[in-house]
Amino acid sequence: MRDSDKIQSVNSKGADILCGLPKTIWIVGIVSFFSNIASVVITAFSPEFIINILGATPAAMGYIRGLSEALSYLIKMAAGVFSDWLGKRKILMLIGYLGAAFAKPMFALCQGLGLYISAQLLERITNGLRDTPRDALIADCAPRELKGKSYGVRQSLAFSGSMVGSVIGFLFLWYFGSSALTIRMVYALATIPIAIAVLLIYFGIKEPKGIVRLKDRKGFPIKKADIKQLGSKFWYYVFVCFIFMCSRYSESFLIYRAQGIGLEVKYAPLVLALMYLFNSPTSRIVGNWSDKHERKLFLAFGFSMMLVSCIVLAFASEIWHVMVGVAIYGIHFGATQGTFYAVVSDYSPPQIKATSIGIFNMVCCVGMCVSNVLTGELWKRYDAEIAFIVNSAITFVAAICVMFISNPGVKYTKLEAECAKK
Numbered sequence: 483m484r485d486s487d488k489i490q491s492v493n494s495k496g497a498d499i500l501c502g503l504p505k506t507i508w509i510v511g512i513v514s515f516f517s518n519i520a521s522v523v524i525t526a527f528s529p530e531f532i533i534n535i536l537g538a539t540p541a542a543m544g545y546i547r548g549l550s551e552a553l554s555y556l557i558k559m560a561a562g563v564f565s566d567w568l569g570k571r572k573i574l575m576l577i578g579y580l581g582a583a584f585a586k587p588m589f590a591l592c593q594g595l596g597l598y599i600s601a602q603l604l605e606r607i608t609n610g611l612r613d614t615p616r617d618a619l620i621a622d623c624a625p626r627e628l629k630g631k632s633y634g635v636r637q638s639l640a641f642s643g644s645m646v647g648s649v650i651g652f653l654f655l656w657y658f659g660s661s662a663l664t665i666r667m668v669y670a671l672a673t674i675p676i677a678i679a680v681l682l683i684y685f686g687i688k689e690p691k692g693i694v695r696l697k698d699r700k701g702f703p704i705k706k707a708d709i710k711q712l713g714s715k716f717w718y719y720v721f722v723c724f725i726f727m728c729s730r731y732s733e734s735f736l737i738y739r740a741q742g743i744g745l746e747v748k749y750a751p752l753v754l755a756l757m758y759l760f761n762s763p764t765s766r767i768v769g770n771w772s773d774k775h776e777r778k779l780f781l782a783f784g785f786s787m788m789l790v791s792c793i794v795l796a797f798a799s800e801i802w803h804v805m806v807g808v809a810i811y812g813i814h815f816g817a818t819q820g821t822f823y824a825v826v827s828d829y830s831p832p833q834i835k836a837t838s839i840g841i842f843n844m845v846c847c848v849g850m851c852v853s854n855v856l857t858g859e860l861w862k863r864y865d866a867e868i869a870f871i872v873n874s875a876i877t878f879v880a881a882i883c884v885m886f887i888s889n890p891g892v893k894y895t896k897l898e899a900e901c902a903k904k
Contacts, residue, residue: 502806504623507632509686510616511639516679517579518643520586520672522758523651524850526751527665531740534747535662536595540738544858546599547732549604551854555847557610562618571615571622576613576683581605583676590669614843618836621827622690627773629827633820635770641762641816648755649677655748708834715888716829716838720845722887723822726785726880729792729873731857733757736811737793738806739866756805757812764816765796770822777825778887784817785881790873796867825887830870 522662532538532546565574581604586600617633624632651668658664736757737750768780787810794807824838830838853873860869 485842491852492604503628503632503635504690506623506687506690507620507635509682510620511711513575513579513679513682513687514616514636515639515643516675516682518640519647519714520582520674520679521605521648521677521781522644522647522754523668523672523751524586524589524602525733525828526648526651526737526754527668528734529741530660530666530747530750531589531592531662532595532598533738535665536598538595539862541858541862542595543734544732544854544861545858546595546602547734547854549851549855550599550602551604551732552847554606554610554613555843555850557607557848558614558843559609559840560581561827562614562838562843564838566619566837570689571619571836572683572687572689574615575612575619576680578608578610578615579680579683580675581608581611586672586676588668589672590666603796610720610843614836614840615821617839619687619689620823621830621839622816622836624827625888630769630772630821630824632769633827634766634772635819635826637765637769637816638762641765643675645758645762647672648751648753649760651751652749652755655751657788660747664875673761692794698847698863704706707829708837711831711834712829712838712841716826719825719829719887720759720842722880722883724849725840725883726788726877727806727846728852728856729788729876729880730850731853731873733863735857735869736795736804736808739798740801740808742866743798743801743804745801749768753805753808757808757815760812761816761819763811765820768817769820772821772824775822777828778884780817780821781825781884781887782881784821785877785884786816787811787814787817789874789877789881792870792877794872794875817903 509903527544529540531542532543538546561574561578565571568574571665583600585605585608588597588604592598614721620636621633654668655664686888732756737745737753740753741747741750750877768784772780789816791807791810794803794810798804798807826839826842827835853876856867857873860872
């Protein structure tokens with residue numbers, strides 16, 4: 483029996499297999515589906531809520547989104563280390579989704595930026611607490627030869643949830659009107675799907691046996707020798723992703739771009755629905771294909787789509803131009819997001835899987851903070867065209883660099899098999 487087969491037999495022991503993947507991966511995907519239904523309305527209505535209802539500026543929106551995302555990714559780093567130390571994933575996921583359930587009603591009660599920022603920070607902190615253990619759980623459960631498919635399934639279900647949430651948000655605005663009261667009502671109702679996600683985690687997820695636990699180590703659980711195992715290939719990959727993340731702005735700017743050309747507020751959720759309509763199938767398809775071909779090719783494709791999207795949005799003069807740019811942005815997101823984590827998992831030693839994902843997330847957080855703040859400031863000082871052109875230039879550099887990423891090969895196959903036996 484090959485080492486990779488040993489890993490699969492251990493990690494899948496006691497877990498039902500559904501369509502070739504452990505049941506836990508499907509449940510994690512369904513949890514993401516309901517969670518994203520709740521989260522997408524925050525993003526969809528944030529330009530209208532922050533700028534027109536609370537009276538802030540596009541630059542303020544950039545700072546709020548950028549800094550809250552940065553904090554989220556920093557928490558992801560800490561959650562990764564803590565998860566590896568405990569050898570547990572489920573409890574951190576449960577706490578994270580519970581926190582998000584408390585954050586949603588806070589948005590509905592906001593009368594000023596103070597409470598909005600507090601709600602945004604709570605939602606992003608709990609998001610960071612749950613995401614790294616969740617992605618590590620997928621790496622724990624997924625057979626090596628199906629990692630891309632596993633992450634693709636999770637991303638596809640998450641994006642489908644976002645699309646459904648966007649459509650629900652539109653229907654509320656269409657039926658009840660685009661008043662501040664309607665938006666607050668939608669924010670409050672977002673608690674329902676996130677509560678369903680919490681119940682699914684509690685009753686549906688079972689952690690696989692064989693997760694390496696560092697709790698018995700003396701001193702700090704992550705040792706210098708563990709980090710050294712990551713190697714230069716991993717760090718170059720993280721560097722390339724950092725460059726790219728410096729160009730990936732919040733989806734809120736897509737909505738604000740459409741509104742600047744004349745899109746009515748009630749149609750704002752459909753902008754995100756269109757984006758998720760394209761990135762959900764892309765994520766699933768790319769996830770399957772990336773298990774059979776070099777993953778960097780799909781990253782290069784995703785980066786190229788981001789470049790094209792920025793150019794289209796920069797020179798858009800009609801709403802349908804923006805919609806084309808949004809659709810291409812969706813393709814880029816679907817091609818890259820699951821692939822990012824599949825590559826990290828390929829590079830990661832088994833005893834620090836969550837820590838490796840946390841490191842990746844922390845570096846990405848800095849890039850996303852730079853992107854959101856930069857986009858907001860350029861938009862405020864100059865205009866949307868300059869903001870998107872600068873982002874396209876950064877994306878072009880990342881697209882060149884990604885082609886020099888090295889294939890991690892099967893470096894950790896033996897080590898994974900040995901750890902799985904413990």
